């Protein structure tokens with residue numbers, strides 16, 4: 001950009017309607033009107049050196065205000081070299097062709113000389129009209145002294161307005177100018193930084209700031225952003241560089257502020273947009289997940305469904321209030337928020353608990369109950385009698401505080417099935433809570449709600465499963481609970497069943513259970529006064545108390561042994577012992593109950609399999625050693641499975657009716673005789689599955705014999721011969737022991753070893769047994785014997801005798 005531009009005294013003038021070209025600005029225009037095409041052609045296109053033209057703003061004459069000297073070139077197309085010094089207006093200077101004469105335009109008296117940087121010529125088809133595209137660069141200001149026409153376009157006699165170099169240098173020294181230019185540059189720099197952040201450009205503009213004289217920069221900056229025509233004109237008229245700088249500073253600053261405000265608004269809008277977009281995206285994802293899970297019921301709002309479920313759960317009013325409070329909290333939470341899930345699970349639990357739902361108790365028919373017990377269980381006369389008494393009391397006083405029955409006996413003696421018979425007699429649902437192996441207190445009490453994956457205790461879970469508040473609840477294997485660092489479940493059960501611990505709650509026999517929620521507790525925990533249970537659950541810092549009426553539940557407990565049950569818990573229950581069965585009783589149970597049940601379970605009947613008494617006896621003697629009948633049942637089931645395979649493997653035949661048989665046989669015969677093709681008659685096989693199963697051709701039932709026993713059950717595991725054989729060995733004696741599995745014969749083996757004369761006892765022996773061995777040794781007064789014991793836990797006086805016998809035997813040998 002040249003510092004000072006030499007201007008001719010006359011320039012062809014291109015009118016800019018409501019537009020200004022400022023010095024330093026570059027503009028690309030398309031010339032289509034005949035006058036401008038002519039101007040470009042003659043002044044720029046046909047010249048060898050780069051031409052220069054004047055750009056003069058032209059204002060629509062909507063008002064009478066005169067901006068500057070006006071020219072009234074008259075009407076018509078060819079104005080010739082006529083010129084006029086009078087001020088006035090022109091009718092559409094672009095339309096010298098005389099097409100429109102209505103509009104009046106006012107020429108501005110100051111313009112900008114412009115140099116063509118680029119020219120391109122085009123011919124429109126099919127009119128063959130010539131057009132030009134011109135890239136112009138604004139050079140310097142001029143004032144119009146005189147305007148005249150040359151052919152179809154205007155020319156102007158002009159005077160340059162820019163200062164000469166020396167003059168400019170002088171102004172540049174002026175403190176006002178220095179201050180103004182500093183201020184302008186600072187504002188311009190700020191604008192550049194803002195634009196840089198937005199558009200990541202601005203490097204080039206910064207260079208301009210350092211290299212281009214500041215009075216030119218003012219024009220360049222103002223020209224680069226949109227301002228009103230009036231402002232553009234005012235900028236054009238600012239010939240004084242100080243005025244120009246201050247105006248430019250003002251305009252740049254205003255532009256800067258407007259960018260900042262726009263940015264703020266944009267950020268706000270963008271924030272709102274991105275939030276709503278995020279929500280939209282999440283909802284879309286949620287919908288997709290639901291669809292994937294097959295849970296695409298969009299209309300069903302989860303929480304609304306939960307609320308409906310809670311409403312229909314029949315909670316007592318105070319619990320309903322508490323649940324509503326919790327639901328309100330949940331509604332305010334985001335699903336991703338910690339605690340949302342546990343809160344939700346908790347409410348689901350409250351909604352699922354059978355607060356009021358109870359099975360209607362049948363009118364208790366004691367005779368029917370007795371018959372049922374007899375039909376389902378062999379023997380157990382005293383036990384059945386006690387159950388009938390229990391039921392009779394309940395019949396007379398349904399809300400009577402009855403004891404918790406506890407069936408104690410070896411495995412497989414019918415404890416569970418007796419409890420289930422009680423439920424059936426009362427017409428109530430039966431739920432079994434297995435306490436075997438429960439070592440964590442939280443298993444019974446439930447987990448803290450603050451614990452991720454927390455669950456209610458087994459009792460509450462059982463109630464949820466059975467979905468009625470008056471089931472018969474079997475606390476199975478109550479003696480099998482152990483303790484560890486996480487607490488003692490037995491103590492929790494004690495709180496459930498021991499009235500002594502909760503005397504403060506109710507001296508009378510209470511009829512409601514309470515679940516309390518407290519932070520102090522480790523989890524759900526039960527404090528009971530008979531049927532009062534308090535379950536404590538932590539809920540952050542909020543203490544809650546939710547009572548649950550469990551008075552309608554009938555508790556029955558089972559245990560294999562009495563010893564592990566803590567005396568206070570034992571006191572709370574009425575123990576009914578089931579000592580186990582003799583072989584004869586087992587035989588009766590097998591013949592009357594087990595075999596029919598096993599056959600039925602395997603889809604068989606006595607037509608397919610028969611197990612004679614003598615074989616059952618053998619199974620009892622040789623394949624089982626138990627107080628109950630569980631293994632016996634298992635062995636019988638193995639025989640039934642073997643028989644089922646055999647029957648299923650047998651070829652089955654669909655019996656033919658007499659007619660069909662006759663027809664078929666005649667067809668078969670004729671076919672065989674002639675060797676010709678026979679039209680086959682298709683007989684529809686409308687036979688149900690049941691029908692087919694009855695069509696097995698059973699020639700004769702399978703009768704279990706000794707060979708089959710060995711084939712199916714393997715070689716005998718226990719035998720009479722074993723005892724005789726073993727005691728024939730020197731140093732082996734027989735002792736009687738009683739374990740959880742019933743009475744058993746155990747072998748005691750002593751062996752003499754070379755050594756110092758110590759007594760070594762091997763195996764897992766209890767203190768009583770160890771003591772017996774030492775007493776025996778002292779008594780016999782022998783020095784060194786080694787005993788081998790084959791049982792794990794044994795006791796009883798007979799072992800002592802065995803030791804003595806064989807210590808003497810070994811010593812005398």
Ligand SMILES: Nc1ncnc2c1ncn2[C@@H]1O[C@H](COP(=O)(O)OP(=O)(O)OP(=O)(O)O)[C@@H](O)[C@H]1O
Pocket residue numbers: 376377378379380409410411412413414415416417418558559560589593594628629630633
């Ligand atoms: N006296 C009996 N009459 C008929 N069937 C019996 C008798 N005693 C036990 N049974 C049967 O033996 C099987 C095992 O009984 P059950 O499961 O009730 O034993 P349990 O004493 O509860 O054992 P565990 O202590 O292992 O739980 C059941 O099929 C049951 O019907």
